[in-house]
Amino acid sequence: MKEIAKQIEASFAKHGVKVELSEIENRLEQLINRFKVPPEEARRNVINIFLKKHNIPRAEFFTPRETPVVKAVDIKEDGKWVTLRAKVVQLWEANQESIAQVGLLGDESGTIRFTKWAKASALPAVEEGKSYIFKNITTSEWQGQFSVKINKTSEIIPINEDIEVGSTPTEFSGAIVDIQSGSGLIKRCPECNRALVKGACGEHGKVEGIYDLRVKAVMDDGEKVQDILLNREITENLTGITLEKAKEMATEALDQAVVLDVIKQKLVGRYFVVTGAKLDRFILVETIKQDVKPLEENIGKLLATAAPVAQEA
Numbered sequence: 001m002k003e004i005a006k007q008i009e010a011s012f013a014k015h016g017v018k019v020e021l022s023e024i025e026n027r028l029e030q031l032i033n034r035f036k037v038p039p040e041e042a043r044r045n046v047i048n049i050f051l052k053k054h055n056i057p058r059a060e061f062f063t064p065r066e067t068p069v070v071k072a073v074d075i076k077e078d079g080k081w082v083t084l085r086a087k088v089v090q091l092w093e094a095n096q097e098s099i100a101q102v103g104l105l106g107d108e109s110g111t112i113r114f115t116k117w118a119k120a121s122a123l124p125a126v127e128e129g130k131s132y133i134f135k136n137i138t139t140s141e142w143q144g145q146f147s148v149k150i151n152k153t154s155e156i157i158p159i160n161e162d163i164e165v166g167s168t169p170t171e172f173s174g175a176i177v178d179i180q181s182g183s184g185l186i187k188r189c190p191e192c193n194r195a196l197v198k199g200a201c202g203e204h205g206k207v208e209g210i211y212d213l214r215v216k217a218v219m220d221d222g223e224k225v226q227d228i229l230l231n232r233e234i235t236e237n238l239t240g241i242t243l244e245k246a247k248e249m250a251t252e253a254l255d256q257a258v259v260l261d262v263i264k265q266k267l268v269g270r271y272f273v274v275t276g277a278k279l280d281r282f283i284l285v286e287t288i289k290q291d292v293k294p295l296e297e298n299i300g301k302l303l304a305t306a307a308p309v310a311q312e313a
């Protein structure tokens with residue numbers, strides 16, 4: 001029993017949690033001697049009690065020894081332990097204290113979001129553009145989007161190789177056919193950066209939001225549709241409406257939606273070529289320029305049909 005107690009104490013110590021040996025022994029003693037629970041079951045029982053007490057997720061505690069190496073695109077299940085060879089494509093601002101780093105990882109197959117917990121502070125910080133082996137990380141799903149979490153039991157091994165990231169950057173040309181709600185002047189949660197809906201964050205409730213500008217649009221190339229996401233900088237450059245200007249417009253009109261209306265007028269029905277990293281169904285636009293080719297083709301067609309008429313006349 002002493003042996004089991006010591007093992008349990010060591011396991012928790014590995015997770016940075018100090019559990020009193022005597023407390024473990026007392027609980028084991030009770031279960032095994034008083035309630036005649038088999039030692040193995042007693043061990044599990046006691047571990048569960050302390051996991052609960054110290055708020056440690058089970059999956060994190062019981063790390064498998066070898067986790068399978070997977071490709072980003074194959075991550076389609078929640079709560080699995082995996083190993084990923086990937087490049088850090090983007091680092092985003094981590095707006096939560098529990099998060100050390102957040103961004104996008106990519107390998108030959110595509111990209112996936114990652115979160116490195118602050119609890120994993122013993123691990124090295126990753127750098128944008130560098131490649132690593134991410135060992136013992138867990139998969140996670142939120143609103144149909146998959147991501148990976150780097151936790152305390154993970155390993156980050158830098159590799160001297162520039163992993164080619166598949167489908168990044170992506171290019172798409174077509175017409176913008178719709179601007180989605182949640183575009184224009186929006187407010188974000190100061191805690192987690194999520195866009196607020198009616199002044200409330202999905203996670204943090206009613207908060208004092210921070211203004212931002214963005215465009216979520218749908219493009220159509222005649223065969224397929226593609227969702228695109230324009231951040232503040234790209235939106236400002238493309239529409240000529242700065243965040244400050246957007247705030248003025250909204251104040252003047254007493255309506256935030258006025259900005260969205262102007263953006264719609266400027267963009268819908270026009271042809272564009274965009275490039276950027278693909279993230280699930282979105283292209284995170286890095287460059288966008290108006291595409292004059294379709295217009296020239298249309299004029300060409302008009303001229304071709306108009307020509308004989310002109311000759312006859």
Ligand SMILES: [Zn+2]
Nearest residue numbers: 189192201204
């Ligand atoms: Zn929030």
